Amino acid sequence: MADVHLKRVRKSYGNVMALSEINIEIPTGTFFTLLGPSGCGKTTLLRAIAGFHTHDSGEIVVNGTDIGKLPAHRRNVGMVFQDYAIFPHVTVRENVAFGLKERKVPRAEITRRVDDILEKVQLAAYADRMPHALSGGQQQRVGLARALVVQPTLLLMDEPLSNLDAKLRVDLRRELRAVQQSMDMTTVYVTHDQEEALAMSDTVCVMYGGVIQQAAAPWEIYHSPANRFVAAFVGSNNFIPLVNGTIAGVPVPLAPGIPGNGAELALRPENLQIVTGTPPEGMVTLPATLDQVAFTGREVSVALHLENGQEVQAICAPDPALLGLPRGARTQLAFDPSRAQVFESGVTGRRLS
Amino acid sequence: MTGGSLRLSAPSFWTWIMIAACVMLGVLLFWPILSVFIISFEDADTGRFTLENYIQIFTRRYYVSALTNTLIVGVAGMLGACLLGVPLAFCMSRFQLRGRTLISTMAVLTLVSPPFIGAYAWIMLLGNNGAITNALGAIGIDIPSIYGMAGIILIFSLKFFPFIYLMTENALNGINKSLEDAAENLGCSGWRRFRKVTLPLVFPAVSTGAIISFVLSIADFGTPAIIGRGVRTLSTIAYTQYTSEMGGTPTMAVTISMVMIAISMLALLIQRRMLAKRRYASSMTHKRQRAPLHGARSVLVHGVSYGIALAGMVPAFVVIWTSFLATNGPVFSGGFGLDSYRRIMAEAPDAVMNSFIFALCAVALIAVVSSLLSFIVVRRESFISGLLDLILMVPYLVPGVVMAIGFVTTFNSGWYNLVGTATMIILIVFIRRLPYGVRSTSSVLRQVKPSIEEAAIALGASPAKTFLKITVPLIMPGIIVGSLMSFITAINELSSTLIVYTASTVTMPVKIYLSVVDGEFGVAAALSTVLTVSTGLCVFLVFRLSEDREANFV
Ligand SMILES: Nc1ncnc2c1ncn2[C@@H]1O[C@H](COP(=O)(O)OP(=O)(O)OP(=O)(O)O)[C@@H](O)[C@H]1O
Ligand SMILES: [Mg+2]
Numbered sequence: 053m054a055d056v057h058l059k060r061v062r063k064s065y066g067n068v069m070a071l072s073e074i075n076i077e078i079p080t081g082t083f084f085t086l087l088g089p090s091g092c093g094k095t096t097l098l099r100a101i102a103g104f105h106t107h108d109s110g111e112i113v114v115n116g117t118d119i120g121k122l123p124a125h126r127r128n129v130g131m132v133f134q135d136y137a138i139f140p141h142v143t144v145r146e147n148v149a150f151g152l153k154e155r156k157v158p159r160a161e162i163t164r165r166v167d168d169i170l171e172k173v174q175l176a177a178y179a180d181r182m183p184h185a186l187s188g189g190q191q192q193r194v195g196l197a198r199a200l201v202v203q204p205t206l207l208l209m210d211e212p213l214s215n216l217d218a219k220l221r222v223d224l225r226r227e228l229r230a231v232q233q234s235m236d237m238t239t240v241y242v243t244h245d246q247e248e249a250l251a252m253s254d255t256v257c258v259m260y261g262g263v264i265q266q267a268a269a270p271w272e273i274y275h276s277p278a279n280r281f282v283a284a285f286v287g288s289n290n291f292i293p294l295v296n297g298t299i300a301g302v303p304v305p306l307a308p309g310i311p312g313n314g315a316e317l318a319l320r321p322e323n324l325q326i327v328t329g330t331p332p333e334g335m336v337t338l339p340a341t342l343d344q345v346a347f348t349g350r351e352v353s354v355a356l357h358l359e360n361g362q363e364v365q366a367i368c369a370p371d372p373a374l375l376g377l378p379r380g381a382r383t384q385l386a387f388d389p390s391r392a393q394v395f396e397s398g399v400t401g402r403r404l405s
Numbered sequence: 406m407t408g409g410s411l412r413l414s415a416p417s418f419w420t421w422i423m424i425a426a427c428v429m430l431g432v433l434l435f436w437p438i439l440s441v442f443i444i445s446f447e448d449a450d451t452g453r454f455t456l457e458n459y460i461q462i463f464t465r466r467y468y469v470s471a472l473t474n475t476l477i478v479g480v481a482g483m484l485g486a487c488l489l490g491v492p493l494a495f496c497m498s499r500f501q502l503r504g505r506t507l508i509s510t511m512a513v514l515t516l517v518s519p520p521f522i523g524a525y526a527w528i529m530l531l532g533n534n535g536a537i538t539n540a541l542g543a544i545g546i547d548i549p550s551i552y553g554m555a556g557i558i559l560i561f562s563l564k565f566f567p568f569i570y571l572m573t574e575n576a577l578n579g580i581n582k583s584l585e586d587a588a589e590n591l592g593c594s595g596w597r598r599f600r601k602v603t604l605p606l607v608f609p610a611v612s613t614g615a616i617i618s619f620v621l622s623i624a625d626f627g628t629p630a631i632i633g634r635g636v637r638t639l640s641t642i643a644y645t646q647y648t649s650e651m652g653g654t655p656t657m658a659v660t661i662s663m664v665m666i667a668i669s670m671l672a673l674l675i676q677r678r679m680l681a682k683r684r685y686a687s688s689m690t691h692k693r694q695r696a697p698l699h700g701a702r703s704v705l706v707h708g709v710s711y712g713i714a715l716a717g718m719v720p721a722f723v724v725i726w727t728s729f730l731a732t733n734g735p736v737f738s739g740g741f742g743l744d745s746y747r748r749i750m751a752e753a754p755d756a757v758m759n760s761f762i763f764a765l766c767a768v769a770l771i772a773v774v775s776s777l778l779s780f781i782v783v784r785r786e787s788f789i790s791g792l793l794d795l796i797l798m799v800p801y802l803v804p805g806v807v808m809a810i811g812f813v814t815t816f817n818s819g820w821y822n823l824v825g826t827a828t829m830i831i832l833i834v835f836i837r838r839l840p841y842g843v844r845s846t847s848s849v850l851r852q853v854k855p856s857i858e859e860a861a862i863a864l865g866a867s868p869a870k871t872f873l874k875i876t877v878p879l880i881m882p883g884i885i886v887g888s889l890m891s892f893i894t895a896i897n898e899l900s901s902t903l904i905v906y907t908a909s910t911v912t913m914p915v916k917i918y919l920s921v922v923d924g925e926f927g928v929a930a931a932l933s934t935v936l937t938v939s940t941g942l943c944v945f946l947v948f949r950l951s952e953d954r955e956a957n958f959v
Contacts, residue, residue, distance in 0.1 A: 131859070
């Protein structure tokens with residue numbers, strides 16, 4: 053129920069620049085995910101929006117007004133914490149009712165709204181329990197219910213699922229997204245789990261070193277990463293440096309304007325094939341030596357190295373012939389040059405094709 | 406991340422509290438100390454600046470001998486306490502003793518009982534007319550006099566060893582067993598290993614306990630006043646000077662006070678210096694098993710442990726026993742009776758009432774102020790909150806006599822004239838015991854995740870309301886334990902109250918002191934029993950409410 057606009061937000065801790073020039077637009081109802089490695093400033097940005105600390109400059113505009121100077125308790129921003137932050141001294145019901153009481157909502161309405169939301173997060177049966185008698189996943193849902201029940205203009209979540217086991221994480225992920233969509237709640241979600249980010253979000257925003265690298269739909273993030281960092285961080289990728297337009301002596305057909313040096317070819321493992329016979333038309337083939345073959349059920353992950361020593365990962369369909377290859381076997385690696393992306397060298401090198 | 410979390414969201418509320426805290430500490434702590442400091446440079450008659458007061462202290466025999474006596478009893482009391490505390494700690498941490506809880510409980514009880522009770526209890530045993538003196542005298546053995554230096558040192562050793570014992574035992578339990586095994590493996594064993602490896606490892610703990618004993622020894626007024634006879638110390642002469650200078654400017658009393666503060670600070674600095682050179686990172690400990698005991702060794706170790714712990718409890722037993730002896734006026738008339746209790750009901754009901762009222766008022770103030778202060782110290786990372794943490798060390802260093810003289814010389818005119826009021830007694834006790842409250846609340850607050858408070862803020866609760874509805878309930882255990890601890894020390898306060906009390910504000914410790922001076926041992930014993938029992942009750946409650954039992958007391 054709110055569109056959020058961050059304009060040139062900056063924040064530093066002493067001489068550590070935690071956020072530099074953050075500009076983001078989040079339309080109403082969007083599930084917006086901040087994705088990035090540890091220490092890239094995700095929490096810092098979230099806490100600046102919530103008002104738990106001041107940013108140095110810039111504006112945080114929600115529904116047209118700058119809330120950047122408002123104290124945290126007057127921002128009407130819901131927050132779900134990584135460590136749940138459930139009030140340990142009151143029951144589940146009182147936890148959820150806390151914000152409504154603060155807003156002086158009439159008693160009957162409090163009861164109704166608390167019951168509704170507990171129903172929605174499937175905790176109706178636990179309303180009168182104390183928090184310590186709940187599992188981690190249940191506590192997490194109390195945290196979610198508590199934040200949602202006050203119908204905040206904006207919902208913030210800082211790695212809410214990271215303390216849970218893998219199975220529960222996937223279940224809760226789905227529930228969370230369903231609740232968010234049914235309430236049409238603008239949501240900023242922090243995670244460093246790329247799969248979670250891709251699965252849940254309308255928009256994924258990749259951050260690195262306090263700078264936004266790319267904010268786009270999951271498909272676009274994965275298939276057309278804006279720079280080398282995004283290509284490396286989201287999904288796996290093989291980066292192979294170009295030397296005079298070749299890889300280990302094998303010429304690679306490149307789009308015009310791409311330099312033969314100082315650039316790297318990014319090849320997703322699933323776009324690499326291992327060929328034993330003659331390679332298909334239009335593919336580039338590189339001689340390679342097999343290091344390891346790992347069968348994971350749905351697919352086979354193969355580790356190889358090229359003649360120049362460069363290590364490469366490939367993911368192939370399961371094939372008994374492939375699994376039978378011994379370590380050190382000589383083979384050929386083939387890829388379609390039109391599916392390869394080229395980036396400037398360097399952590400955040402620009403995309404060239 | 407967590408520290409400054411509420412800085413923006415709470416500019417008004419917590420900033421106001423911070424300002425209030427600074428003003429409060431400024432008025433109740435620094436102003437009195439500062440005025441003492443200034444007066445110490447004044448000429449008593451003309452009020453002009455002079456160094457004469459200090460020159461006198463370091464040249465006139467009366468003062469110099471008090472200064473040396475103070476240092477002697479401080480150092481000797483500290484060493485005596487180490488001689489008792491370290492072996493007890495070693496026995497307790499290394500051997501399977503029977504009745505461990507009993508021993509540590511006795512140590513804590515010894516710790517919390519006021520030293521002046523120890524002083525006169527030992528007089529009743531070993532004094533000129535003491536029970537043991539008389540018994541031994543009857544079979545022809547003369548024992549050396551308990552009065553004077555020897556008595557003071559004995560009392561201090563027996564009173565303060567629990568600090569050293571509790572701290573050292575804690576450290577000994579924390580030593581990684583592999584370290585001692587490694588030493589043994591390298592051919593270093595037995596006494597040599599203890600001296601070369603174990604002792605250096607527990608040195609920080611022993612020295613911290615020792616410094617506490619030293620600071621408390623030199624600050625103690627009751628013991629040298631009761632048992633010292635001719636031996637004067639700085640605190641007794643500060644009191645005497647203060648009473649003799651009454652009416653005029655108490656220049657000599659305050660100068661002595663400044664010297665006492667200086668000695669305490671110096672002791673603390675020396676200890677810090679020694680510790681700075683020895684910093685051991687302690688890794689995950691490989692816990693040692695306590696060795697089983699058999700035969701003669703068992704008898705020896707049990708004998709030593711119980712002997713030390715019981716020696717500390719002797720005063721409590723003596724006063725309780727004595728309080729039930731039948732008396733006729735100041736004379737014990739033989740047999741048992743409740744005469745002493747009847748007398749305190751008749752003569753000193755106000756002392757009992759005052760003690761409880763003053764202590765409870767001070768504790769109520771401490772509970773409120775210390776929970777606010779600990780929030781500032783723990784949650785708000787700023788220069789001022791760091792400074793507050795440091796400032797709260799100051800009351801530990803200022804002897805009670807000094808604090809009281811500071812108050813009297815500061816709040817003595819105009820609308821802030823508090824001389825002779827109960828308010829003054831309460832405020833002195835409050836400021837002196839505030840650190841206990843802050844320490845125990847802040848250690849609990851550190852366990853509370855800041856995100857719980859942030860959750861409340863995000864739900865729309867104001868900072869003040871968040872504090873009341875979320876923080877306070879969560880730190881309640883710390884507030885209660887802190888309050889009990891401050892109650893124990895508040896109700897036993899003698900040295901400062903003795904300076905500022907009037908006929909209507911007499912307290913139990915003051916009355917006990919006066920009774921002992923008048924030779925009214927029965928009354929003193931009955932009052933001491935009331936004190937001891939209330940103190941013991943608080944200790945019991947702290948034990949029940951707190952997991953880390955003994956750690957609360959050091
Ligand atoms: N209170 C602080 N003082 C100084 N530096 C800080 C503080 N809080 C965070 N930082 C620094 O700011 C940077 C961003 O921190 P932030 O907590 O936002 O990272 P994050 O992206 O949330 O990481 P994670 O995924 O590990 O939670 C880090 O380099 C961190 O070290
Ligand atoms: Mg974070």
